[in-house]
Amino acid sequence: MANDRPKKKKKLSADDPEALEKIVDHFTSRLRAGKHPSIAEYQEKFPSLKDEIEDLLASVAMIEKLKPSSTSPEMDRRSLEEVSGLKRIGNYEVVGEIGRGGMGIVFEAIHESLGRRVAIKVMPTPLVNRSKYIERFQREAKAAAKLHHTNIVSVFGVGEGDGFHYYVMDFVDGQTLGEVIQGMSNSSGVNSASTQRVEGTRLEMPVKNDSSFSIDEFSLESTVRDSASMEGARSKNQGDLMSRDKLDSRHFRWAARLGANLADALSYAHSSRILHRDIKPSNLILDRKGVVWITDFGLAKDSSNEVNLTKTGDVIGTPQYLAPESLEGKYDRRSEVYCLGLTLYELATLQPAYAGGTTAEIIRAIASTSPVSPRKVNSKVPIDLSTIIEKSISREPEARYATANQLRSDLLAFVDGRPISARPPSAIENIIKWSRRNPLPAALSAVSALLLILVTVSASIGYLYTVDALGKEAQRSEELVEEQEETEKQRKAAVAAAEKMEVQYKRAEANIEITLEAFDEMFMQIVSRGSSSTDLDIEGFEELMGIETSVTREDAAFLEKLLAFYDRFATENEDNEALRLESAKAFRRAANIYQLVGQYDLSVEAYKKAIFLYELIWEQSDDSKEILISLVQSKSELARGLRRANANNWPEAVRQNDEAIQLLEDAPLAKLDSDLKLELAKTYNSLGSSKVLSSVLETSGADLRSRFGLYGFGHRGAVGRGGPGGPGGIGGRPPRRAPGESKGGEPRGGRRPPSGLRKSVGRIVNQYSRESLKLLDELVEMEPSNSEFRSARVNAYCSLAATYMPVNPEQARKMRALAIKELEWLNEQDSGNPSYRFRLAMACMLSDFSNPTQDELNLLNKSLELSKELTEKFPQVPDYHSLYGSVRNREAGVLIAKGALADALASLQLVDQSFNQVNELQPRDRFGKSVMYGALASQLRMLAEAADKQGEKNVAREARSLIPRLRQNYQEHERERR
Amino acid sequence: MTEELPQRDEIVEALRAEREEALAKYFFAVQGRLKRIVNFRLDYRLGGRVSESDVIQETYVRAAKRIDSFLDKEDMPFFVWLRLEVNQKLHEIHRHHFGAEKRDVRKEMKLGKANDSGKTSMQLAAHIVAKLTSPSRLIERAEQIAILEKTLGEMNELDREVIALRNFEELSNIETAKTLGIEPAAASKRYLRALKRLREIMESAKKFS
Known part of the structure; x- marks a missing residue:
């Protein structure tokens, strides 16, 4: 803050290293104070910085000018207020105020001597560039005054007074079309909420400070209007139209006739080379005789660039009547055809074509969508009229009527019941139009397009199949009804997504973005369905827990179809620069899928391609956060794939994590941006996991099989009992064992890897997890209710709990308690999400149970309960069976230690069942399966040995009888893996 | 300030x-x-x-x-x-x-989605547009806004943010530096660089049109 203190005035020298900053600052504050500093003035003072000054100040000036000013509204309102108090204008006596617009106020006035009744629009004259502005205003008024048409309000005088200027028009006694439509929609029961906006548009009220309209101003205004002899208009001329409940053919013919008159007036003005520039219902007046008038012709549209009449403060409500090309700064006769078309739309449907939302929202809608067909709004709108309107409001000017006169001819043809020239666009025309708008999809080859339909169809079938299967389950158990509905909802969403895509394709509206999004949607649907599994978020955690995650067979089949698409798309477009990002995404998706279905080598390959492309994009992207996150996430996912694919890859996994961290730490906003911070925290956790494996490799040269035994913590403890190579036990290698330790519970430590190694590995993971936790604590502190942050924090707690366990059990228990507390909170927030319960069950198992306390036994029971419930509720999710089996396996370990061997056997039989279930549900071999079999086999072996010692022969026999099949399964899987 | x-x-x-x-x-x-x-x-x-x-x-x-x-x-x-x-x-x-929506965003973020580039830029343009007043003025400025939007879109996140802080939030350089967690001198350099970059892109945009 010290630098913010006002400094002593010192002459600024060009040598001052902060000279430019100071110049910019100075210039900016003058601009903001409403002054008009010139750039040249600064350049003269600092000739040596001439060019820089030009560049910098021009940029500042541009932004500051575009930016809505916060100071001027006060001023403007004041001047408008001054104008509103006028009693006399030139030779006219002001009778009352008719309306207000952004630009000024319209008064009703009477000519002093002639008694002529006129409307006068009065605007405050800008203080800046006054003469230039007035000159222009007069020129336009003169041009407008030349227009004489039965449907154009004549202008017959201009003038200026003290601080304001005005023009004098015929007084038309009537209502604006905006009001007329509003009245009709109220009485016809068309929802008035949307038409409320029309009203807002009409009034062009000066904005209040909080930029909201006030009801008072509305009613005040309409009272004024009513008192200005508007009485009767409602009941007489338009009465028969307005009181109508339903719109009938007379209404539509009336609207068309009105439109034809307006088109005629426009056509006339256009022939005089005058554009109205602001055709909309509120600028069209229907008089007592039913004649429609265009008012405000060509006037005061503030098209002068530099002069800001009223810099802000004039609000038009909504820019509903802007032609799309106006947004690009183009405006011509066809734009007015469009605006008239919108007016007709509103007359026909009694609701605006673009309604609702903020200014920005409407502008976006105008820029990117076409309004729904009038016939869809109201099926009574005659097809020909609807066609005429739709042609008029085509987004492309070329597709509209070329002239207002052509529009008029078609409207008259409709009124007379003759054939119209406009035709609804054919499907082919639509395709041509679409491809012109979207040149990119051409890159999507015909083959891919075909594939797209194929996938769409198979997606629906796949889902139907799944649901059918689930349906049968549901019949068996009523408890499942709820879940079933959930699944049904998801299926519907998936089918809807598929249908949406199909429709879009058929209408040729699907561009690449949409296609990829639709696919992503389906992908996410599977990924987020019921299971934790694909929650790629639990980075590293499930590895520590030794629980493998996966997808169901049906989902896998579907994913592989998706994969075909992604793979093809990515490969075909790999070299296409325009589609580089899309290709990168597609490769990454393909890799995600490979990983989900257990094809780790292929997933690694695809990740590498994705990363290669992301790196290219990243280099050119100039620090785009989104790209960085994609890149970093791809690297973390790759690390995970590497960890699974092959032990030789483990150092590479560490390298990928390291690079990801480097990238994140180098990112300019990493410490501030919560997204980046979160990513960094997650990557630290992931790095911890990679490090464990790679250090195992360094120390022991372990092969794929032995790695499992080397976890000295987590539920791996149970596996660990088989020695370093629990699964190896089944492979025929006798488990290494410290002498005399197999007698019951104590001491198990010797069966784990050398404690020095365990400790050092643990320390490394611990260190990274602590780093991760630190970042996450900061994030949670900022946003305590952010479940994403807290969910990530759970992983850090769990890693810490696992790594503290061998060295600092007390600390480990503390971390476990925190994890459990956090997960309970998360589960409370989103109790429908089973993934929290899944993780909670895992966290409860964060103990080696070598010498369980009562507390730990309670946790084990809780874990059992949770996992059992999950398997019952989601019988199709393999992960839950796998989890349940693992928990039972640990339970068996505890029971064996207690000597309750029969119970232990019962538990292990349940484990066997669960694992068989997993085997059935899982499409192919997975990393975790070997672990599963290994864990079960070693537990059975232990049980058998204990039973031998206690002479429980039946138990021993039963236990041993299960082992050969497990060994066979295990060997099969290992073979398949190679 | x-x-x-x-x-x-x-x-x-x-x-x-x-x-x-x-x-x-x-x-x-x-x-x-x-x-x-x-x-x-x-x-x-x-x-x-x-x-x-x-x-x-x-x-x-x-x-x-x-x-x-x-x-x-x-x-x-x-x-x-x-x-x-x-x-x-x-x-x-x-x-x-x-x-x-947020949940969707989260889902997508998890697996990475990179299309919504330039969040600040969107906000900038939307801000300008939303506060703009009459349609005629909008038409007038549409071109400039389009260029600004495009230009901001081509800038990197940090540059964009610096401009947002300095010109739209009207923070001082010191405050900007604190907010971004960088040194004031670096913040100033960033800002000037961003302005310059803006100018360059604007100039080349003009040449094209």
Whole structure:
């Protein structure tokens, strides 16, 4: 803050290293104070910085000018207020105020001597560039005054007074079309909420400070209007139209006739080379005789660039009547055809074509969508009229009527019941139009397009199949009804997504973005369905827990179809620069899928391609956060794939994590941006996991099989009992064992890897997890209710709990308690999400149970309960069976230690069942399966040995009888893996 | 730009002694500036649903509960802290209103989605457009806005943010530096570089059209 203190005035020298900053600052504050500093003035003072000054100040000036000013509204309102108090204008006596617009106020006035009744629009004259502005205003008024048409309000005088200027028009006694439509929609029961906006548009009220309209101003205004002899208009001329409940053919013919008159007036003005520039219902007046008038012709549209009449403060409500090309700064006769078309739309449907939302929202809608067909709004709108309107409001000017006169001819043809020239666009025309708008999809080859339909169809079938299967389950158990509905909802969403895509394709509206999004949607649907599994978020955690995650067979089949698409798309477009990002995404998706279905080598390959492309994009992207996150996430996912694919890859996994961290730490906003911070925290956790494996490799040269035994913590403890190579036990290698330790519970430590190694590995993971936790604590502190942050924090707690366990059990228990507390909170927030319960069950198992306390036994029971419930509720999710089996396996370990061997056997039989279930549900071999079999086999072996010692022969026999099949399964899987 | 506020030491002392009473006083002093930030950062899609004053009020409530977090952060200018609180409040509000959407965003973020480039840029353009007044003025400015939007889109996140802070939130260089967690000299350099870059892109855009 010290630098913010006002400094002593010192002459600024060009040598001052902060000279430019100071110049910019100075210039900016003058601009903001409403002054008009010139750039040249600064350049003269600092000739040596001439060019820089030009560049910098021009940029500042541009932004500051575009930016809505916060100071001027006060001023403007004041001047408008001054104008509103006028009693006399030139030779006219002001009778009352008719309306207000952004630009000024319209008064009703009477000519002093002639008694002529006129409307006068009065605007405050800008203080800046006054003469230039007035000159222009007069020129336009003169041009407008030349227009004489039965449907154009004549202008017959201009003038200026003290601080304001005005023009004098015929007084038309009537209502604006905006009001007329509003009245009709109220009485016809068309929802008035949307038409409320029309009203807002009409009034062009000066904005209040909080930029909201006030009801008072509305009613005040309409009272004024009513008192200005508007009485009767409602009941007489338009009465028969307005009181109508339903719109009938007379209404539509009336609207068309009105439109034809307006088109005629426009056509006339256009022939005089005058554009109205602001055709909309509120600028069209229907008089007592039913004649429609265009008012405000060509006037005061503030098209002068530099002069800001009223810099802000004039609000038009909504820019509903802007032609799309106006947004690009183009405006011509066809734009007015469009605006008239919108007016007709509103007359026909009694609701605006673009309604609702903020200014920005409407502008976006105008820029990117076409309004729904009038016939869809109201099926009574005659097809020909609807066609005429739709042609008029085509987004492309070329597709509209070329002239207002052509529009008029078609409207008259409709009124007379003759054939119209406009035709609804054919499907082919639509395709041509679409491809012109979207040149990119051409890159999507015909083959891919075909594939797209194929996938769409198979997606629906796949889902139907799944649901059918689930349906049968549901019949068996009523408890499942709820879940079933959930699944049904998801299926519907998936089918809807598929249908949406199909429709879009058929209408040729699907561009690449949409296609990829639709696919992503389906992908996410599977990924987020019921299971934790694909929650790629639990980075590293499930590895520590030794629980493998996966997808169901049906989902896998579907994913592989998706994969075909992604793979093809990515490969075909790999070299296409325009589609580089899309290709990168597609490769990454393909890799995600490979990983989900257990094809780790292929997933690694695809990740590498994705990363290669992301790196290219990243280099050119100039620090785009989104790209960085994609890149970093791809690297973390790759690390995970590497960890699974092959032990030789483990150092590479560490390298990928390291690079990801480097990238994140180098990112300019990493410490501030919560997204980046979160990513960094997650990557630290992931790095911890990679490090464990790679250090195992360094120390022991372990092969794929032995790695499992080397976890000295987590539920791996149970596996660990088989020695370093629990699964190896089944492979025929006798488990290494410290002498005399197999007698019951104590001491198990010797069966784990050398404690020095365990400790050092643990320390490394611990260190990274602590780093991760630190970042996450900061994030949670900022946003305590952010479940994403807290969910990530759970992983850090769990890693810490696992790594503290061998060295600092007390600390480990503390971390476990925190994890459990956090997960309970998360589960409370989103109790429908089973993934929290899944993780909670895992966290409860964060103990080696070598010498369980009562507390730990309670946790084990809780874990059992949770996992059992999950398997019952989601019988199709393999992960839950796998989890349940693992928990039972640990339970068996505890029971064996207690000597309750029969119970232990019962538990292990349940484990066997669960694992068989997993085997059935899982499409192919997975990393975790070997672990599963290994864990079960070693537990059975232990049980058998204990039973031998206690002479429980039946138990021993039963236990041993299960082992050969497990060994066979295990060997099969290992073979398949190679 | 923070003349209206005393030095941090003084503020800290007052906050320690009088807690909320002092906060109210200082908060009030910078309310206008905070409003500007809200005005700029409030998602344009919220339109009229949330008013600036609501946000300001809620920010105050939040800040009052978290006075200690300011006291703990030595070296954190008071205004920069308040600005942070405003931003957090806005986060919460946005999440509340786009709850469902947010979840989707989260899902996508998890697997990475990189198409929505230039969040600040979107916000900038939407801000300008939303506050623009008459359609005719909009037409006039549409071209400039389009160029600005495009230009901002081509800039990197940090440059964009620097411009947002300096020109739209009207922060001083010191405040900008604090907000971004970089040195004032670096912040100034960034800003000048960003302005220059803006100019270059604008110039080349002009040449094309």
